[in-house]
Amino acid sequence: MSAEGSLDLRLPIGGLFTVLGIMLIGYGLATAGNTAMYERSLGININIWWGVVMLATGGIFLWLAKRGAARG
Numbered sequence: 001m002s003a004e005g006s007l008d009l010r011l012p013i014g015g016l017f018t019v020l021g022i023m024l025i026g027y028g029l030a031t032a033g034n035t036a037m038y039e040r041s042l043g044i045n046i047n048i049w050w051g052v053v054m055l056a057t058g059g060i061f062l063w064l065a066k067r068g069a070a071r072g
Contacts, residue, residue: 008068014061021055024048 028047031037038045 008065010061010065010068014058014063014065017054017058017061019058021051021053021058024051024054027051 024047028045028049028051031047032045035043
């Protein structure tokens with residue numbers, strides 16, 4: 001199989017992580033006033049923090065895909 005026309009898996013995975021990270025950050029912001037919801041996590045809005053982690057991971061994957069496409 002040739003390298004031309006093959007899909008770099010970093011691109012769809014990065015897109016997925018980016019979209020899910022944005023959605024999770026949005027959900028965390030929408031539920032920020034609900035203190036009862038975050039009692040189990042010691043008052044930390046875990047949705048925002050994991051959304052930021054997923055967004056950063058998606059950004060890294062997309063950057064690596066772009067860098068790989070430029071080299072190849």
